[in-house]
Amino acid sequence: MVKRVVSDLACFGGKALFHSVKPIGQLSLPNIERFYEISLEILTSRRFTNNGPVVHELEQRLCQTHAVEHCITFANASVAIISVLDTLAKHKSGEVIMPAFTYIGLPHLAKWASQTPRFCDVDPATHVIDPERVNAAIGESTSCILAVHQVNAPCNIERLQQIAKENDIPLVFDSVHAIFASYLGKPFGSFGACEIFSLHATKILNGFEGGYVTTNDSNLASALRTKRNFGFTDEGHTASIGINGKLNEVHAAMALACLDDIPSILDRNKRRVAHYADAFANIPGIRWVAYSEVSMMPNYEFALLHLSEDWPLSRNDVVRIIRIENALARGYYEHTDQLAKYFSKDFCAHDLPVTCRLAREFIQMPVGELVSNDDIERLAELFLFIYRNASEIKRRLDQSQNVN
Ligand SMILES: Cc1ncc(COP(=O)(O)O)c(C=O)c1O
Incomplete structure (x- = not known):
């Protein structure tokens, strides 16, 4: 008793x-042997960060898992979301439509991307953003729709896609709680303009900290790669406002060693x-x-x-x-x-x-x-x-x- x-x-x-x-x-543990093995390679090669081979391998594996063309890893999902909003927003300081019933940190990310969060209510049964509320909230200054899948139910993807298309507004999915789930037999990862996932230790794929964006849009992928690296192009020129949003090699090793x-x-x-x-x-x-x-x-x-x-x-x-x-x-x-x-x-x-x-x-x-x-x-x-x-x-x- x-x-x-x-x-x-x-x-x-x-x-x-x-x-x-x-x-x-x-809080899952990796395959510890595998984690040590990759970590030793990182230490021996002294390639600790800056888009190294482990990050590269992780991105390739995640592309396969999500059945998508591009995966761009980040230091965490928050920087990934800020970078996505900053890249896709239709207006320099517009509004991002998002659900109110979700992770309380989300609206801050819109603010960091110089956008104003615009909250919409959710469906009482599934808890996901109500598409008709989204439709009604669209106005002149709408920059982006940031829809969030709930752990228990997916967003109404088709209706949101239709609304986004009719209004020519980018649709982005925060899929942090839909990681490794699938919708109508298709893994999450290739819906909307892009999807965002977290590698935080409390999430299903543990990279200590980390995040990633998946997309089939090559231009978006390339803009995000530039943005996460201070806005530098491969030639070292500054192409856009950027940030240090890179995932480091040890965090990538942790996620790789958990993936199987x-x-x-x-x-x-x-x-x-x-x-x-x-x-x-x-x-x-x-x-x-x-x-x-x-x-x-x-x-x-x-x-x-x-x-x-x-x-x-x-x-x-x-x-x-x-x-x-x-x-x-x-x-x-x-x-x-x-x-x-x-x-x-x-x-x-x-x-x-x-x-x-x-x-x-x-x-x-x-x-x-x-x-x-x-x-x-x-x-x-x-x-x-x-x-x-x-x-x-x-x-x-x-x-x-x-x-x-
Ligand atoms: C729905 C949702 N989006 C974004 C985040 C931010 O993820 P991260 O901690 O990787 O920045 C979280 C974190 O819990 C979340 O629950």
Whole structure:
């Protein structure tokens, strides 16, 4: 039994359920032998960075995996997105249409590319940007549409493509959470003008840090290669405003040494998500965000839990309690209801009722290589304990809040 009485909860002074933290990121290890082998070659050759052979090999492998002509790696997905927006924007300081319910760092990237984010609400069932809202938000100053695939569902790709074409606006996909997933049998990577992926350690392909853009547009690929290298051409001339956005060789080695394991990572993710559903099956008022398996083959990166409205404790209280038990769950995209506050209401194409509701609903549960089936069963026991003892827990939480 994980807890016997309410004072066993770590938030009331008991021992934490987990000795070491249970995170929400993938944190996969590479094939260590392979990583050492490539790293030794890097050290021996002293070719540490500047578009070296390991970056080159990684880019080629990723082109094959995504069935696309060009892959341009970057130091992280953020610099990649800034570079893409800077290259494709129709106006020098226009607007980038993007979903409101997504990674809270995204609007900053538009600002770094001298653009203004323009938030659109999302579909309540799939959580992806609503194409009709996008259509309505297009105006004279629209520079680009930045659509984001959700882990559980793809954007409405066809309708967005149609809208982008009719209005002659570039369409870019942030596919960070669709990495190694596929849409109608085709891997993500070649939709829209380009797609962007992350190699952050918490993502499915671990390069410590890193990111990449995939595209079939040779002109865009060449402009991005120049941009990530200070704007220098191969001859050393400055062709455009650039940045140091290069991926280094060791980070590329890490990603290369992880790449062969991707099918088993996806398989473990799928099993983990299924195990969560089984282990929590007899706890009242729990639902899991379903993965759309009709058009998409997902990567099962997250386990997203929903508490029914009549659950006896709030989402935020539950997150607070289990984090102190070292289960580092968090509210899924929880601060997106504050966008109007951070970025001024003028940036919202319209009110964002769906985003504001969704931002309060889900718990992003611990996942990744550090979460075992046994951990999931212990979490289920903990949730059942919290459910059964909710009124006493709430009374004690209220009491401690009053004292503080
Ligand atoms: C949807 C999305 N886009 C972009 C990023 C930025 O990725 P990076 O950390 O590689 O800059 C993230 C990071 O979590 C993300 O979730």
